[in-house]
Amino acid sequence: MLIGAIEAGGTKFVCAVGDENGRIIEKTSFPTTSPEDTLVMAKKFFSSFKIEALGVGTFGPVNLDRKSTTYGTILNTPKIKWRYYPLLERLKTDYEIPVYLGTDVNAACLGEYHFGAGEQVDSCLYMTVGTGIGAGFVIDGEVFQGKNHPEMGHILIKPHPNDSFIGSCPSHGSCLEGLASGTAMEKRYGVKAHLLENIDHVWEIEAYYLAQALMNYYVILSPEKMIVGGGVMKQAKLYTMVQKQFMELLNGYLEVEHVDELIVAPKLEDEQGVKGAIALAIKDLV
């Protein structure tokens, strides 16, 4: 069975065709321009395959409130042409097959749950630390959401005593994303994050924020695994630093036997987005 997958990113679209085991058969990508042009490109790619369902992980915010009459519409994004664009409706018209829409980070979470680092557990959280910070949560094979999808990157946390940066989030200043995203690091230090590789205190501070975020997610959601990915995590030393600070912050309040099994790296590499989109679609099919 062939399944279509779209990773609808803010800067590029990745389209792929795969099967229900998450194997990718064909893949392409192109820049995200106007909705019209971008979606025509996608349609052209898929037209050579007989796909039976389509999974889409999109940038946000997007209306995923099932009680809303505008379910599946992009919300107030800085990308003007996409603002209030009825993405799901358009895809349903274009393809006439079942279409499953989720956020990019929720799709990534579901992808890791089915095909990656979350394969052995009943619940997992996935956090990406990149240009922004986002996180999703999957439990018993379902993407978790309340009224709408989470915006977990915007939680408020404690500033580090040696950090006087006011934060880079346009809405909240020093929320998690405003303190710890790649963008925040660039604004705080004036250079790109990877150029700070050898400055220890930079990563101490970064690990402190990420550990706090994971602690908050942990006491609220109680996931079996927390998978942390995104460009900033290419600093692989961050994993042990975050694990250590997480245990210090938690301070024995909850039992964690093996923190290196609780806080882990993703297993899906470049294909996480499209595999996640496939995972969105197979949920109802298998």
Added chain:
Amino acid sequence: MLIGAIEAGGTKFVCAVGDENGRIIEKTSFPTTSPEDTLVMAKKFFSSFKIEALGVGTFGPVNLDRKSTTYGTILNTPKIKWRYYPLLERLKTDYEIPVYLGTDVNAACLGEYHFGAGEQVDSCLYMTVGTGIGAGFVIDGEVFQGKNHPEMGHILIKPHPNDSFIGSCPSHGSCLEGLASGTAMEKRYGVKAHLLENIDHVWEIEAYYLAQALMNYYVILSPEKMIVGGGVMKQAKLYTMVQKQFMELLNGYLEVEHVDELIVAPKLEDEQGVKGAIALAIKDLV
């Protein structure tokens, strides 16, 4: 149909018999002493009724991990005699009817969802601000939990610029509970919280912490309603103060049409605990 309900609190046990509509028919309470003595008292009360199921909202922490062999056992509580007590097992032996166990705060949340302030919505959060701070979340009629029940009172948040208190949580110092519970207020100011009634900045700081907590819960769980109760909320002015600070912190990032409908007081008064326990039991019955 008669349903038994136990609100198993750290200082007192409340036992009640009610029906599937949450109507209480008979109620009693007595101090929480040893497990043996307390549970014999409970059994005696229920022996005059033909109850068909029993719901129990207990103090915690308690093992509610369904994959665990000690599911239903009290965990590492300061109440020595109850530590590692197999509560659920004992209740099942005592009553030989279906027994439903949840935490006190999750039960309260489910009670408000079925019979109180959450009656009209699909998902609601309930936070209690008392001796400690706890919160639970119900979605589509189910108590939410990951691997184990949440411990949402222990999230980390930003200190208020005018607050130098180090916090009262034995594990985390200045977590939410360590900064904003009744216990924290007493330790910070040296007097009981209600005696601070007329000191404005006390409540500004308190509202700032509670608003942060609600913001974090809101962006992670996206509840339709957030119900805030507990002894400290008897300062009714806190509701508008928390609503206002919540909107300032959120700063338009997510649309909230009516904050006074989003953040509300509980509707169940003294009987919240036992009505919540009934709600735990009816879930599978109706």
